[in-house]
Amino acid sequence: MSKKLKIGIPCSEANLVCDKSQYKESSFLEKVRHHLHLLYCKACRDYAKTNNKLSSIIAQSKVRCMDKKNKECLKNVFDKALKKEKIN
């Protein structure tokens, strides 16, 4: 049985592919469908532009966060100190 190739996608799917693309998690076919969708949908074009800009400024900022393990350790130390402070 042959599968019917689906070309047109709704906006919700286009936005999902756009989000996945920011993390390089969309397939080639998804990208093609997304680009075709962008040809006729201005709202999704605007979303894609904003989304790409967000990715680029986050990469540019080199923002860093504390990793989860260290944050848990910090929380434990701090909670102990907080309890001690409340007792005193």
Place this chain on the structure above:
Amino acid sequence: MPKHLLNPNKWIDLYADYLFNYTISRVNDREMAQDLVQETFLAGLKSMKNFKGEASERTWLISILKRKIIDHYRKINSSKGKAEVRITSNNDSETEGEWLEERVADPFDKTAEDSMQNTELGEAILNCLSKLPEKQAEVFRMKTIEGVDTEDICNELNITASNLWVIIHRARTAMALCLKENWF
């Protein structure tokens, strides 16, 4: 009546990442940054009675952190005579190992202005991140900033992949809106 009040129970969740990013852009060492952030929170806890309520909680914690960073540099400078900073991007064998202050600026290095702007941008991103609902902020941070795999996030937070992408979509929309005014 003071304009701002302290709530130390929320400090780690609200400010740990912000203070960490602030510190690491100034000391460039993850472990040291973590230690300084921890010292800042503990020092804040001890000097809570000195908080007048004129500045926000975060500004007050940052002012403590700034002093900790200055103390850190004073300490390493006094124990070594001068800061031991070496250029690693330039592998010229004739000048290798010379002190940074004895050399001219590397023309390929980023300008101080760029670096400052990136620091400000990082702070703005974390500021916007702190305004998101807790779950959205956590998923966005893990996926976008820490670069954790989708599968690992789903396992850790016990959510499905499609749920993750819905959360990511909402978070990205909110982040873009928050950053749009000054950075887009």
